[in-house]
Amino acid sequence: MVFDISEDELPIFQAETEDHLTTLEDGLVRLEQDDRDPELLQALFRSAHTIKGTAGMIGHKRLVEITHVLENAFDAVRKSQLPISTNLIDLCLDTVDILRSLRDEVITSEASACDVPQMIESFRTFLDSTMDSTKEQKSKIEENSKTKSQGVTPVEKVSEIKQAEEIKGKIVTNELSDLKNANNELHIEVDISSTSVASAARAFQILMVLQSAGEIVHLIPTQKTIESAAPVGHLSARIIPSKSEEEIKKEILGVPEIDRLVFKNEVISLVEARSGENNSKAATQPEFEVSRLGEYLLSKNFITADELKTVLEKQKTYPPDSAPLLGQLLVSMGLLTQSVVDHAIEETMNQKRTAILTGGDSTKSGDHLIDRTVRTSVERLDALMNLVGELITDRNRLIKIHSAFERDFRGNENTNTLSEAVVHIGRITDQLQEEVMHIRMLPVANVFKKFPRMVRDMAQKVGKEIDLVIRGQETELDRSVIEEINDPLIHLIRNSVDHGIESPEKRLEDGKEKRGTIILSARHDQGRIVITVEDDGGGINIDKIKAASIRKGVITQAEADGMSDDKAIDLIFESGLSTAAKVTDISGRGVGMDIVRSNIERLNGSILVDSVPGKGSQFQIILPLTLAIVPTLLVKVRESVFAIPLVTVVETQKLIDQKFQTVNGKSVVVLREKIIPLIKLADVFDLAADKHETNFSYVVVVRTSKQEVGIIVEHLVGEEEVVVKSFGHVIGEIQGVSSAAILGDGQIALIVDVQGLIKLSANH
Amino acid sequence: MAKILVVDDAEFLRVRISKMLVGDGYEVIEAENGLLALNAYKAQKPDVVLMDITMPEMDGLTALREILAVDSGAKVIMLTALGQESVVLEAIKSGAKDFIVKPFERDRVVGALQKLIG
Numbered sequence: 001m002v003f004d005i006s007e008d009e010l011p012i013f014q015a016e017t018e019d020h021l022t023t024l025e026d027g028l029v030r031l032e033q034d035d036r037d038p039e040l041l042q043a044l045f046r047s048a049h050t051i052k053g054t055a056g057m058i059g060h061k062r063l064v065e066i067t068h069v070l071e072n073a074f075d076a077v078r079k080s081q082l083p084i085s086t087n088l089i090d091l092c093l094d095t096v097d098i099l100r101s102l103r104d105e106v107i108t109s110e111a112s113a114c115d116v117p118q119m120i121e122s123f124r125t126f127l128d129s130t131m132d133s134t135k136e137q138k139s140k141i142e143e144n145s146k147t148k149s150q151g152v153t154p155v156e157k158v159s160e161i162k163q164a165e166e167i168k169g170k171i172v173t174n175e176l177s178d179l180k181n182a183n184n185e186l187h188i189e190v191d192i193s194s195t196s197v198a199s200a201a202r203a204f205q206i207l208m209v210l211q212s213a214g215e216i217v218h219l220i221p222t223q224k225t226i227e228s229a230a231p232v233g234h235l236s237a238r239i240i241p242s243k244s245e246e247e248i249k250k251e252i253l254g255v256p257e258i259d260r261l262v263f264k265n266e267v268i269s270l271v272e273a274r275s276g277e278n279n280s281k282a283a284t285q286p287e288f289e290v291s292r293l294g295e296y297l298l299s300k301n302f303i304t305a306d307e308l309k310t311v312l313e314k315q316k317t318y319p320p321d322s323a324p325l326l327g328q329l330l331v332s333m334g335l336l337t338q339s340v341v342d343h344a345i346e347e348t349m350n351q352k353r354t355a356i357l358t359g360g361d362s363t364k365s366g367d368h369l370i371d372r373t374v375r376t377s378v379e380r381l382d383a384l385m386n387l388v389g390e391l392i393t394d395r396n397r398l399i400k401i402h403s404a405f406e407r408d409f410r411g412n413e414n415t416n417t418l419s420e421a422v423v424h425i426g427r428i429t430d431q432l433q434e435e436v437m438h439i440r441m442l443p444v445a446n447v448f449k450k451f452p453r454m455v456r457d458m459a460q461k462v463g464k465e466i467d468l469v470i471r472g473q474e475t476e477l478d479r480s481v482i483e484e485i486n487d488p489l490i491h492l493i494r495n496s497v498d499h500g501i502e503s504p505e506k507r508l509e510d511g512k513e514k515r516g517t518i519i520l521s522a523r524h525d526q527g528r529i530v531i532t533v534e535d536d537g538g539g540i541n542i543d544k545i546k547a548a549s550i551r552k553g554v555i556t557q558a559e560a561d562g563m564s565d566d567k568a569i570d571l572i573f574e575s576g577l578s579t580a581a582k583v584t585d586i587s588g589r590g591v592g593m594d595i596v597r598s599n600i601e602r603l604n605g606s607i608l609v610d611s612v613p614g615k616g617s618q619f620q621i622i623l624p625l626t627l628a629i630v631p632t633l634l635v636k637v638r639e640s641v642f643a644i645p646l647v648t649v650v651e652t653q654k655l656i657d658q659k660f661q662t663v664n665g666k667s668v669v670v671l672r673e674k675i676i677p678l679i680k681l682a683d684v685f686d687l688a689a690d691k692h693e694t695n696f697s698y699v700v701v702v703r704t705s706k707q708e709v710g711i712i713v714e715h716l717v718g719e720e721e722v723v724v725k726s727f728g729h730v731i732g733e734i735q736g737v738s739s740a741a742i743l744g745d746g747q748i749a750l751i752v753d754v755q756g757l758i759k760l761s762a763n764h
Numbered sequence: 765m766a767k768i769l770v771v772d773d774a775e776f777l778r779v780r781i782s783k784m785l786v787g788d789g790y791e792v793i794e795a796e797n798g799l800l801a802l803n804a805y806k807a808q809k810p811d812v813v814l815m816d817i818t819m820p821e822m823d824g825l826t827a828l829r830e831i832l833a834v835d836s837g838a839k840v841i842m843l844t845a846l847g848q849e850s851v852v853l854e855a856i857k858s859g860a861k862d863f864i865v866k867p868f869e870r871d872r873v874v875g876a877l878q879k880l881i882g
């Protein structure tokens with residue numbers, strides 16, 4: 001597979017086609033949900049059109065052909081000639097799949113297995129059966145879908161030639177009868193190339209040259225015919241010239257795609273190279289300005305359409321260079337007074353200005369609105385982020401040094417200078433971090449975009465009717481997070497389609513809408529991102545969950561009996577638990593909710609579940625905006641520093657002895673009438689007690705899913721944004737710890753993985 | 765050095781055309797829709813505009829008219845595709861100097877430019 005595309009163009013091609021393929025998929029799904037929004041149809045059409053254009057440029061013929069079919073189908077829907085049906089959407093989505101395969105051919109240079117002619121054939125057959133009421137249009141679509149290299153169909157072509165021949169005959173007779181006038185008339189015939197896609201436009205260009213060249217006494221086809229945009233193969237004219245013949249010839253030859261020009265008796269064949277320069281100051285401009293004024297006067301009923309026509313016709317009788325303006329003519333012909341014309345001109349100018357101003361949100365500086373983007377690689381961005389990370393570590397360190405100086409040399413002039421410098425560097429570092437983070441941000445739409453199609457296909461497969469509503473897809477987050485949330489989201493959505501939303505029959509039985517709804521939303525919340533997957537399905541059945549958990553040995557019957565619903569619901573995150581009545585084709589892929597949770601917690605995030613039986617379920621994923629830098633609460637236990645991700649922290653409390661209690665042999669603390677199990681970091685990690693007996697005087701309450709746990713620590717060091725250093729393969733995984741960070745004072749802190757910590761403490 | 769404003773919503777097309785022209789010593793500026801093109805035109809006064817037709821925000825035909833309203837001497841060449849005959853005619857009637865059909869070769873673009881600016 002060889003395409004006309006260079007290495008550096010490939011990524012642009014890939015990204016751009018991907019955008020359009022997504023627009024197509026997404027739009028088609030929306031279209032099916034009876035969203036007959038003209039803008040949506042326009043966007044669909046445009047995407048197909050753009051892919052076609054790009055495919056043409058790289059010489060991908062099959063891609064051109066099939067996008068053309070799609071483009072025509074959208075056009076037909078737009079013109080209400082083709083009804084929207086599930087069959088149509090299916091067909092279009094299948095076509096989009098083929099487009100994607102054909103697109104991939106360009107990237108991999110390997111031929112795909114898809115059968116393009118077969119697909120086009122199916123599409124045609126479908127159009128045949130659905131568009132028979134509008135026969136004329138159907139045949140037009142078919143013709144168009146053949147994507148010939150010419151814009152003219154054979155049938156039209158033949159009639160065109162016939163017409164031209166008839167005309168030629170007429171000219172001859174006319175010429176014979178008008179022989180006496182022929183002396184000062186200039187006879188011109190032009191053949192426009194049959195390969196011209198818009199021969200009428202070429203004819204019009206010639207017409208403009210003729211209009212500026214003198215008085216047209218004879219023209220075939222007529223201006224009206226030319227303006228109907230019907231193809232023009234041959235143009236014949238006689239004019240009384242007001243310019244030198246040489247000049248006129250030069251101007252005609254300036255129009256592209258002329259095959260042959262008969263100028264007086266001279267026959268000029270141009271099939272190969274065309275010469276001549278275009279120095280014609282096209283006469284269109286005054287006409288354009290005129291039409292604005294004319295339109296305005298018409299719309300305000302200052303003049304009638306007939307009057308305007310008369311005036312315009314009169315204007316055309318003047319040589320274009322010296323033709324009076326429309327306004328002047330209107331006054332001189334007594335149709336309007338000068339003041340009315342002046343006012344109208346002013347109004348049209350204003351209209352134009354408003355149109356320009358309202359076209360965009362700002363026109364203050366044109367430069368601003370020009371596309372000024374730079375492409376850069378992800379690696380560069382990662383490197384930049386790492387450097388910023390280093391800088392943050394150093395900044396934190398400087399702050400430590402500075403406070404040491406403040407302590408030891410307060411009031412010293414150098415200390416004050418240092419203070420200023422530290423504050424300044426701190427501020428700059430913050431700004432730099434913000435900027436870099438900003439560059440790395442991508443809208444979640446990048447992940448969300450494929451879900452409408454996915455939900456549609458999955459729902460169809462299991463015989464359910466589901467609408468996917470997406471909210472906040474413009475919410476931005478770091479690209480590293482975007483990559484990581486993809487799989488968990490797929491799983492959650494799959495779960496909702498499969499186990500959440502009930503069958504249409506069941507829903508009707510329960511007095512619900514036949515169609516279920518899944519809402520996928522994203523929003524920022526206090527420097528974190530919250531992504532929610534919510535369905536209006538049957539909810540999570542607590543009893544089933546408990547039963548399954550007992551069966552799998554996750555909990556005992558006694559534990560189950562004493563377990564609150566809130567806690568029981570969290571059991572769905574336990575490994576190997578599936579409560580679906582049967583394993584379906586879609587969900588039965590072995591990825592459990594336990595994997596979802598561990599994936600999210602690995603990202604220093606958390607997942608919460610909520611469910612109301614019969615009403616639906618909601619999963620909430622809370623993540624930091626970036627994975628590289630985590631806001632944490634630093635705590636100290638003996639000589640070790642731990643960083644607890646702030647996303648998980650609910651509150652901190654100074655401990656007073658009497659609040660300690662023991663329930664079932666486990667220590668708990670009662671805070672505001674809530675019993676919270678306690679974990680002693682020192683014990684969990686077997687930290688050696690130092691010589692002095694220390695006080696574990698603080699409890700940090702953290703939350704994972706719905707469970708709250710208190711972590712007992714010695715000191716609260718403070719909040720710090722730490723730069724994550726993964727252990728890599730050197731140390732491997734340490735349970736209860738997700739990664740490490742280097743602190744401002746050079747110490748290493750371990751970043752706590754709360755979920756892992758709870759598990760670890762349970763085993764102790 | 766002639767300055768060419770390339771207007772197309774497809775980045776690939778803009779890049780491809782820029783590559784065709786930059787080697788020939790043209791200065792190329794880009795805009796991805798008609799509205800941006802209009803602003804770019806006012807700000808930078810290019811010698812020739814290569815204008816796509818189907819674009820979001822503001823289509824090529826509207827942009828052509830707006831540009832001509834700002835500068836009646838503007839030289840605009842439309843970039844068109846099959847099936848847009850009537851739009852092209854409209855464009856020519858409105859004052860476009862020429863049109864080029866996609867897919868096009870480098871020679872066609874350069875030829876059209878040379879015809880307009882020598």
Ligand SMILES: [Mg+2]
Pocket residue numbers: 050772773774816817818819
């Ligand atoms: Mg376009």
